[in-house]
Amino acid sequence: MTHKLLLIDGMALLFRHFYATSVHKNFMRNTNGTPTNGTQGFVRHVYSAIRDVEPTHVAVCWDMGKATFRNDMFDGYKQNRPAPPEELIPQFDHVQHISESLGFLNIGVENYEADDVIGTLTHAYAESPDHEVYVITGDRDLLQCVSDNVFVWLIKKGFTEYSKYDRARFESEYQLEPPQLIDVKAFMGDTADGYPGVKGIGEKTAIKLIQQYGSVEKVIANMSQLTPGQQKKIVQDMHNLRLSKQLAAIELNVPLSIDTLFEEMAHHVELNHVLAVLDQHELFVSKRFVQNL
Secondary structure, three states: OOEEEEEEEHHHHHHHHHHHHHOOOOOOOOOOOOOOHHHHHHHHHHHHHHHHHOOOEEEEEOOOOOOEHHHHHOOOOOOOOOOOOOOOHHHHHHHHHHHHHOOOEEEOOOEOOHHHHHHHHHHHHOOOOOEEEEEEEOOHHHHHHOEOOEEEEEEEEOOOEEEEEOHHHHHHHHOOOHHHHHHHHHHHOEOOOOEOOOOOOOHHHHHHHHHHHOOHHHHHHOHHHOOHHHHHHHHHOHHHHHHHHHHHOOOOOOOOOHHHHHHHOEOOOOHHHHHHHHHHOOOHHHHHHHHOO
């Protein structure tokens, strides 16, 4: 029997649907005045993904606070991000409570990002040929985890449109192996995450360098073959290059009880329970959506 695991980046769904509706100030408050627009979108998206994947196991992965081990490595990591809007703040706890009430396993580990949790789970479970792992996220960094039985679906818009990556698509698009995305990001940096890479080397040049030499270390070993301009840029930013590679790599060894979690992730649909939870929390838009699935 093939086990189909669905791993969901909870914050990616919450943020996506909060901002999709808040642009029109449509916060869908409950009777206590708490906004529910992000939570409503999260619920709808999760059940839409379940319909598409038909998983045997489901987990929702979460960031656990702003600081992680990467902040210890680099003070500027993700420090340029604006504070969340006040209408979003109460939904952080609310959405996780709803997720748990609906029977989904929430997983988050202090000092690590949701990406690290997802990466660790995909790395562990994908070792078995009887497992297929589907990742729903908005973060292209997780493409480094694509393999023969790990599929990354990047959120595009709405609840059903994704940019779907398997190994064949990644290799065709990048002419690289998925883990080499780490080396590409080391050169180009990441403005959203706030780490620098090598100033003056963008994505196209980074990809070409890794296509030709294979890794950051092999580029450095063959510096004499590069253009004078490339040599100068790399020498000037050598520290940032090595640091950025460390920051770009998703951690694959987050301390998790892999076997226990697998049992806890087992998914069973109990529609009446789901509808009762949505009623209790006044998630009526979500309830209508789930009823029509």
